[in-house]
Amino acid sequence: MSETKTETSLKGVKNLAALTGNEAVAQALRQINPDVIAAYPITPATEIVQIFSTYVSDGLVNTEFVAVESEHSAMSATIGASAAGARAMTATSSQGLALMWEMLYIASGLRRPIVMPVVNRALSSPINIHCDHSDTMGARDAGWLHIFSEDAQEAYDNTIQAIRISEHPDIQLPTMVTMDGFIISHGMEVVKMLDDDVVRDFVGTYKPDTYLLDVDKPVTMGGLDFTDFYFEHRRQLAEPMEAAPGVVKQIGEEYGKLTGRKFGLYEGYMLDDADYVMVLLGSTAGTAKTIIPELRAKGIKAGLLKLRMFRPFPYDEVAGLLAGRKAVAVMDRSDGLAGLGGPLFGEIRSALYEAKQRPPLADYVYGLGGRDCGPAQLMQVFEDMQKMAVTGAAANRVNYLGVRE
Amino acid sequence: MASLKELSKKPALFTGGHRACTGCSAPIVARMLFMAADTPLVVGSATGCLEVTTTLFPYTSWDTPFLHSAFENSAASISGVEAAYRSLKKQGKYDKDVRFVAFGGDGGTYDIGLQSLSGAMERGHRMLYICYNNEAYMNTGIQRSSATMFGADTTTTPVGREGRGKKQFEKDLTAILVAHGVPYVAQGSPSYWNDLITKMQKALNTDGPSFINVLAPCRLGWAFPPEDTIEMGRLAANTCAWPLYEVVDGQYKITYKPREKQPVSEYLKKQTKYRHMFRPGNEAMIEAYQAHVDEKWERLLKLAGEPVPDKA
Amino acid sequence: MSKMIEIRWHGRGGQGAKTAALLFADACLGAGMYIQAFPEYGPERTGAPVASYNRISGEPITIHSAVESPSVVVILDPTLIGAVDVMKGLPQDGVVLVNTNETTEEMGKKLGLNGQKLFVLDASTISKETIGRDIPNTPMLGALVGATGMVDFDSMIEDTEAKLKKKFRNKPEVIAGNVQAIRQAYETVKAQHA
The missing domain is CATH 3.40.50.970 (Thiamin diphosphate (ThDP)-binding fold, Pyr/PP domains)
Structure with missing residues (x-):
């Protein structure tokens, strides 16, 4: 110390x-x-x-x-x-x-x-x-x-x-x-x-073209359309x-x-040459950044795709970044209750539809109601991805991470 | 006191060509508002008859800035406009003198919009809220509201083998607004143009929130001939079913007193929605209605410090 | 200090476990370190057991999950021992600080030490004497620095004073007492280094 x-x-x-x-x-x-x-x-x-x-x-x-x-x-x-x-x-x-x-x-x-x-x-x-x-x-x-x-x-x-x-x-x-x-x-x-x-x-300064207080140019906002x-x-x-x-x-x-802090639609962390990519939104991306170097040290090419923009969704960029990977895990911090995983999963699957080399893909619903998601859970997901790469598909398309079943 | 001659010179910023029913009283109220105003107005409206019939894209009846966003939030929306006005003025970014008016029907005011209205009035925005009260959800097809009077036949209180119309008496929204401590509260009627325009002027000149509850006879929902709109408002006032008064800083003043209070049946019998009450066996309904009107009128007389006539 | 240090504070609602973590983080930032401070949130009100956490590092901290094995545990209220697993996750080379009037030996037995280094001090008495109330969180801040040497004491006290001045801008008399409390606690613990 x-x-x-x-x-x-x-x-x-x-x-x-x-x-x-x-x-x-x-x-x-x-x-x-x-x-x-x-x-x-x-x-x-x-x-x-x-x-x-x-x-x-x-x-x-x-x-x-x-x-x-x-x-x-x-x-x-x-x-x-x-x-x-x-x-x-x-x-x-x-x-x-x-x-x-x-x-x-x-x-x-x-x-x-x-x-x-x-x-x-x-x-x-x-x-x-x-x-x-x-x-x-x-x-x-x-x-x-x-x-x-x-x-x-x-x-x-x-x-x-x-x-x-x-x-x-x-x-x-x-x-x-x-x-x-x-x-x-x-x-x-x-x-x-x-x-x-x-x-x-x-x-x-905010300078709108049309606004209600411009009383000399009255405008009706919120009218009825048939x-x-x-x-x-x-x-x-x-x-x-x-x-x-x-x-x-x-x-x-x-x-x-x-x-000195540049922003785009997403942030890649050790992404360029990654075989196994985790897709995340929000604070858990930071936790992923702590374990990816550990995996890399073991020779496992792990990487992170952290999305900044969810709407509009960067479909083309995501497809370009994820196609051809050995495995991709989508992390959903909400359950879509749509019958097939969370909302991020749906978007990622959609983005990959036209991809020539679609990677094996799995969804992980995690952290609902503040359930902690720490390095051990994320490690588990990377282990799953390595298995997916071998079998060519996820054992389960949708997984619930860190929940008592 | 407004003079007709002067009022006729005011630009008609609520224009014709709208799609309201023949005989609708809401456009009359809107026209009167611009006669009352001496400054530009920004007007908002809740979803409802007035809004859908006057803003059908690409047309508008409003030759003044107008905002509609949703049903239950006319007061909140205009409170935001007024807050923007105050902010921009304070910062020296805006220098015009403008007033703000929010409209809502009884659905948007008594019921779904009551919370938003209460909030805006309590916060003290300088804005006039006008409820055009046609005593039911007319825009969606004559469903009962909490403003609907006792016994009324509406599409959700239909008269049937068992049902005899609305079971409850109406809610006294005007009193609720008085209880908010709103500095200017009034009840008006388009049938008394001078009374209503004067109230609108007072409201617009109030340095704070103001509220006018305007009876808006609805030829469709009440089922009377379209040419009788003004007559219906007169009957409402003359039977004391809809008394005209104002409450300035908590002080009640009755602004119209019928020379002779007419029986409420005179008012009810002109409206098909009460037809069943005149059938044999339903006399008690008219009696209950009359008793309710009498009680409310007496209470109002007391509040206004007026002598209460002896009961016959 | 490139290795990340994790600290867990135990207290009862109202004793300032959260504030202590925030103040400590601020002081560490003043010393040029990366910091995190966060409380554990629940429906607890005054008197209920609460915890808060720090992460301190010479490198940017990105981890956003719970602290599971802190290297330091600070106990503001000894009555929590036995009621809460205060030693949970603390490794053998960990450090534990307790606000108590008991001796190191007595407290060590109670905690069931397994090699961890223990520091004790009567922070409640210190705070009563200096601040006039039993709010042990600020003296424990001094004790933490005394025990771990994670930040330079002088810069830490300077920083905390500035922060307290902001917080108690209408009660300047509180500040001197707090500063005195931190100093006294620091000295007490410093003397316990073997």
């Missing part, structure tokens, strides 16, 4: 802070300084708006904070504020997101560039406050961009970038930025923050989703130049 300085020492690094995920996101919100935040508390996302309220109380932000009476009203008021011409945000989790569900579709249908941090938490019943991804997976077809974060740093970085992504003229869609409940939201880690003015300049227009309007929603990967990459590059 001697104090040895390594190359990675943080001594003297600027703007370092020991922050929980919630604190980091609250700081990002302070630096973004939105015009309106309307929110309702829910464990484990409560702290985000609670901390933000102290910024409002201390006069550190210009934001009107609307302490609404429910998440449904939170999203409704956020949509209203955004439609009025303001940069408007909210934050939630789990049941709160479920209560917003109706409004999520309306936010995207009205092309509101709302950014919403979501702390991933299991859905009732049974009631459970801990992490899994069931909540945001339920909103996967709501027309929102959906960005997963591995740690507090990424939650901070993604929240800032999401403003630019959502407000991009080619996108104009809402974005949810997620982090894992408690594991990240309440876990303190090192976060490299940006200076306030750097964030302010990066996100810029069979003659609804389809066309919904078809138009698919276009920004097609444009989104390019925009996400472009803004991720720009952010990388600013911070």
Whole structure:
């Protein structure tokens, strides 16, 4: 336990802070300084708006904070504020997101560039406050961009970038930025923050073309479509989703130049030459990064594909990255109850449909309701992958990891 | 007090060509709103008759900024618009003087939107909420609401071999809003244009939340000839089934008192939804209805500090 | 320090096990180390057994699963011994610190040591004398540094003071007491090094 300085020492690094995920996101919100935040508390996302309220109380932000009476009203008021011409945000989790569900579709249908941090938490019943991804997976077809974060740093970085992504003229869609409940939201880690003015300049000022407060150019938002227009309007929603990967990459590059932390649609860890690839979302990717070097040391070519974007789903990239591998394991932190594994599994299988060399593929539903997923469980999955490579197929297409049967 | 001559000069920012039923009272209320306003308005509406008949893409009846998002959240949506206005003004990013109005039918206000309305009013947003109360879910085909009056024949309280219409009396939403401490609360009717426009003006000039519950006779759901809309509102007021009053900072004031209170049967018999109550054997229903109206009227008189007439 | 150290804090709700982990992480970050601090969450309220954790390393920490075999265990409340498996996962070369007025020998027997190094101190009395209340978490912070030498004591106390100043900006009198408590605990434990 001697104090040895390594190359990675943080001594003297600027703007370092020991922050929980919630604190980091609250700081990002302070630096973004939105015009309106309307929110309702829910464990484990409560702290985000609670901390933000102290910024409002201390006069550190210009934001009107609307302490609404429910998440449904939170999203409704956020949509209203955004439609009025303001940069408007909210934050939630789990049941709160479920209560917003109706409004999520309306936010995207009205092309509101709302950014919403979501702390991933299991859905009732049974009631459970801990992490899994069931909540945001339920909103996967709501027309929102959906960005997963591995740690507090990424939650901070993604929240800032999401403003630019959502407000991009080619996108104009809402974005949810997620982090894992408690594991990240309440876990303190090192976060490299940006200076306030750097964030302010990066996100810029929100300048909508059409907005309700532009009373000289009155506009009706949210009108009724019959069979003659609804389809066309919904078809138009698919276009920004097609444009989104390019925009996400472009803004991720720009952010990388600013911070040294470049972002794309995914992160590969020891992926290039990997035979056995684990596909993950969120904080467990970090745990996988601790065992992959151990496997490599034993001569097992293990690798990780961590997806950052879940919506739009990077089908082509995923297909390119996974085709030809000896085995692939998909890790689902929610159960699709679709009859064939979780939502990520469905997407990965779909992505690989046209691949010439489809790898043996298995799904692992893990970590529901905050069930710990540690190195031993992930090791087991890599062992399974090695068997799959030999037999050419998974023993079970869908596996439940770390559950008492 | 508005003068008709002056009102006629105001631009009609709620325009014709909408798809409301003939004789519908909701568009009348919307037109009156713009007569009452001296500033630009941003208007929102809950899903319902008013919204679906006035915003059919690519047309709109609203020559003013208009927002619809969902059914139960008209108040929350407009509270967000108002918060944006306050934020942008505070930051010096916006300099116009604008008022905010949310519409909802009785479904969107009394029932599914009550929580959202309560929240917005309690938070004190400077916004006017207008409930156009046609006493049932008319947009979906005349289902009962908590505003539906006793005995009414609706599609979910149908009169049948056993059923005699709605079993419950209506909820007193206006009192609920008064209990919120909302500084300006009123009941109005399109049949009394001067009374209603004056109330709308007072509401829009209130530095805080305001609420007007407007009776909106529905020729379809109540089943009366379309040309009788205004007459129905008059009967409602003259029988005291729908009294007109305002509550300013908690002080009640009756703004219209019938010269002679008419029996409620005069009002009921014009509406097919109460037809069964006039059948032999159902007399008690009309009596119960009358007793309910009398009790409410007396309570209102007391609240307004008016003399309560001796019971006959 | 490139090897990662894992620490488990045991306390009862209200004793500040979570805060201690957060403060310690912050102090370690001040010393240029990578850190994690996270509590174990449940429905527990004041008085119920709670745990919190630290990971400290000279390298970036990416692991996001539970701490299963900590190298250090800090026990804020000795009444937990027997009720909670406080020694769970602690290897033979591990370190255990206990807030107790018992001797090392007595406590060692109670814990059923199996080679682990034990430090004892009466942090409750220290905190009562210095802070005026029985909140053993800050003195145990000093004890942890005294026992492990993971961070430079002076920089740690400087950092903690700054953090406390932020937290107790309306109660400056609390800060001096806390700093004194940390120092006293540090000295007590330092003297126990064989």
